[in-house]
Amino acid sequence: MADIYRWRLAPDGLATRRQLRALGLRPGGQDVVAELHRPRRRKAPLVAYLYRVDRAKPVRPMTSARAAALAAAMRARRTCPNCLNDAGYCIPRSLGMCVPCHDAPAA
DSSP states (O other): OOEEEETTOOOTTEEOHHHHHHTTEEOTTOOOOEEEEEEETTEEEEEEEEEESTTOEEOOOOOHHHHHHHHHHHHHHHBOTTTOOBOSSOOOTTTSSOHHHHHSOOO
């Protein structure tokens, strides 16, 4: 079972995924070492998983193929299936189409 620490009381040498990413690192397949609990009123505590910094591996570099695949995926999220235009923003899944198509009266 992983150790549990309260908010801001985790020892040095442990970091969350976001903290590792800011350092240019990734967990690299290691298991969670500890949990960080942030208490909240009337709700369950927020939980963050901690990893050892010394066992983290460097982030893999972005290749041209990965960059192209990411650009294609983002372009698909911005393209309205109704009018086939690039909306300039990621189309909300709740609407399923761009805002002008959603707000237009049905013909």
